[in-house]
Amino acid sequence: MAFEMFPTVNKCESIGREKHTVVADMDGTLLIGRSSFPYFALIAFEAGGVLRLFFYVLASPMAALLYYFISESAGIQVLIFAAMAGMKLSSIESVARAVLPKFYAGDLHPETWRVFSSCGRRCVLTANPRVMVEPFLKEFLGADMILGTEIGSYKGRATGLVCKDGVLVGKKKADALKKAFGEEPPEIGLGDRQTDAPFMALCKEGYIVAQNPEVKAVTSEKLPKPIIFHDGRLVQKPTPLMALLIILWIPIGFPLACLRIAAGSLLPMSMVYHAFWALGVRVKVKGTPPPPVRSNSSGVLFICSHRTLLDPIFLSTALRRPIPAVTYSVSRLSEIISPIKTVRLSRDRATDASMIKKLLQQGDLAICPEGTTCREPFLLRFSALFAELTDELVPVAMVNRMSMFHGTTARGWKGMDPFYFFMNPSPAYEVTFLNKLPKELTCGSGNRSSHDVANYIQRVIAATLSYECTSFTRKDKYRALAGNDGTVVEKKHAHLKANKLMGC
Known part of the structure; x- marks a missing residue:
């Protein structure tokens, strides 16, 4: 099924979905922003300091070229390597738990959240490293299952490489969905780009989250849990x-x-x-x-x-x-x-x-x-x-x-x-x-x-x-x-x- 054939998310009914399962992509779908650059930059700076951030920024043009002109997967792998290679896994987990939720919460898409929050079972399928997104998705959005890219490690430190299943984009997202849900497809699939079409087609209903820079993020009082405590040195999201x-x-x-x-x-x-x-x-x-x-x-x-x-x-x-x-x-x-x-x-x-x-x-x-x-x-x-x-x-x-x-x-x-x-x-x-x-x-x-x-x-x-x-x-x-x-x-x-x- 062509990506353009899916209806937009504003046409998705959110009433009576208590027994339904929703599967959503993250960047550009659950979040308004389509780029994961700021969140990898937070990992780089908060866990590694300004020199690591400098190395990450130097590597980002190469990542962008690969992402847009050669391979989405290759571009994301460069970001993962630049931000995380050599980092202690405990440091990455600490930043993901104490720093990232504040910034993720400030970018939550209102239409996606309307549908996502109405379903009784919630799954997020993302190309981002699972260790990076899981604390926010589970603790603050009530996600039941996180299917994300798994990163390699050695003696408690990230190698900067991904595990054998690779970065979850395109067909690999669909394969991960099949493996997780078997023969019982989820009711709703939400995505924002062509490479999301394979996993959306496996769901009973698929909806597109169209890019709209004017959309306003979900306000904090509409979240199931308030973010009262957070940490980190940076005040603004590092675009x-x-x-x-x-x-x-x-x-x-x-x-x-x-x-x-x-x-x-x-x-x-x-x-x-x-x-x-x-x-x-x-x-x-x-x-x-x-x-x-x-x-x-x-x-x-x-x-x-x-x-x-x-x-x-x-x-x-x-x-x-x-x-x-x-x-x-x-x-x-x-x-x-x-x-x-x-x-x-x-x-x-x-x-x-x-x-x-x-x-x-x-x-x-x-x-x-x-x-x-x-x-x-x-x-x-x-x-x-x-x-x-x-x-x-x-x-x-x-x-x-x-x-x-x-x-x-x-x-x-x-x-x-x-x-x-x-x-x-x-x-x-x-x-x-x-x-x-x-x-x-x-x-x-x-x-x-x-x-x-x-x-x-x-x-x-x-x-x-x-x-x-x-x-x-x-x-x-x-x-x-x-x-x-x-x-x-x-x-x-x-x-x-x-x-x-x-x-x-």
Whole structure:
């Protein structure tokens, strides 16, 4: 059957498909984009660094020539080799689980998703390596079966070559479908190009997903599971142009980041705001910060939402005076270059409470009670320890903006977080000082528990930022990114749990 004879996907009924099986191609079908270049580029950069990305970009013109003029399979094999050869399989799996889902979810085709999500059994048949796409398809789209290209490995590392069945394109897709389903063909086949026709013809119904650059991706609230936690250094999807810009910018951006860090570390805090402005770092201050504490008074405890390790530094920049900070973990390098005093918490409640009280007797103090960062518009559960220690509480809503690199990581070396943040061409922080808590809303009133105070502060910060409260913790984040989920639940359930526990 000629490919052009298949009807378009908008003609496919999605009602009453609960007992049907759908088989969909990925690039150009399940996803709006037809090119897998950005996703291989993410594997190359996140698992191998900028030199691997450079090698991948150099190889991509050859891959394109092979793909369009000689063999689709050969072109994909070049991309696989350039992005993955020599990589640890565990690193590829980690990127596929913690980084790629965010970018895949932002490219989900609405018409394909309408049909795909309506079927009771869902299969994806793709030329992409299975190890690369499986976490997203299974965890976030509810796919039951993934038929993808299998890559070779040796002693835990990818060889860059594919296994004997080769890249699943054309007839090989049809063969894989026959092997998986036997004599019982699936009800629906979805594809977007001529080489998908062989497997679509094996299905009872076949539909074309026409290329349409104007189509809008499925919004996040329509996904069966929200992507709350994700990792990786890159802010934007690395298209060929963006990947080239990243490679060209890093030799400029890293010295610039060192200069910005040096300015923040060596200059008096009263001058850092102006130095940052001159070096392209924008700091916007909202609200009215409290005046410096008098020598005979207890210090103010600034309760900050947590965006990066630099939160206390930008708080100090906004106040034009150094504010010490307590933290659960900070790298030795970050301690050395920090312009403010940082104090490690021990995770022993009594010991930490005693330490914070002593620090408050010496002056103002900053704390980020979320304990970890979340890039999506959610606040993680606040520790209630701080609410028991003082009634001088000032909530601070922190927002940062980055155009190229994220300034946080769960998988990489935390010591590089400040450098990546300052490597952005024009990074920005917005610091909003909220009203100091009145006495009747603190533990000192005798009517409020520490959890009540923590929940109240979390709510006012969330309202200021238009974020949602969750009950997720630091451990939940690392479990989710490690694949031992248990936290990324259906969105309605997450919200119910958050509302119940946090009073939002």
